């Protein structure tokens with residue numbers, strides 16, 4: 001599942017391939033990929049000049065002239081690549097731009113989808129209306145305010161209405177960097193820790209974006225996908241800080257990787 005950093009990498013790539021142009025041709029190769037709007041609406045929208053590729057949290061969309069938008073949901077294995085032919089393996093939707101070739105929405109597991117939005121619909125898009133601030137924009141005070149004290153910090157950060165784009169991988173990495181135990185509750189953080197969290201979030205995402213700039217998203221569970229993280233997915237390996245063995249625990253229903261030595265429970 002792509003998190004903020006992967007979606008931002010995709011946004012920058014697609015913008016560089018597509019910007020300043022209208023698609024010359026659109027081919028919907030798998031009707032199942034289109035979850036909202038008709039094929040005709042999709043084509044009408046995508047044949048308009050691109051205004052900008054936009055991202056909020058984990059959401060990515062193309063803004064097209066006249067207020068039309070096309071939203072891309074990658075889910076588990078979706079990605080947009082730049083190809084020389086319109087029908088590479090797993091292609092669901094392809095559109096040709098003169099500068100770069102065929103931009104292709106590929107998805108081996110077919111869980112991702114595309115939505116076409118008419119003018120005015122983006123402004124009423126529920127998930128965007130409910131979304132919290134971006135990690136780069138939120139202050140420590142706003143973060144603390146948005147997360148309720150009795151709640152586990154992990155569950156608060158996964159809640160996209162608290163802060164946008166933070167996912168399960170980012171949480172393991174941030175907690176390790178800040179030496180927070182995986183089950184810490186919001187009410188247990190000091191002001192200094194809230195400050196450190198608000199500062200570390202944008203730094204973390206900037207680093208992951210810089211490390212993962214490549215022409216396509218490389219999901220870690222795919223062949224050739226490499227683990228660029230310090231603790232995530234590294235159960236049993238040595239902690240990069242103290243060399244204790246990394247452990248894995250389920251918090252808020254999902255795996256958190258942590259170092260039991262660097263991230264001891266609050267009351268220990």
Ligand SMILES: [Zn+2]
Nearest residue numbers: 239242259262
């Ligand atoms: Zn450690």
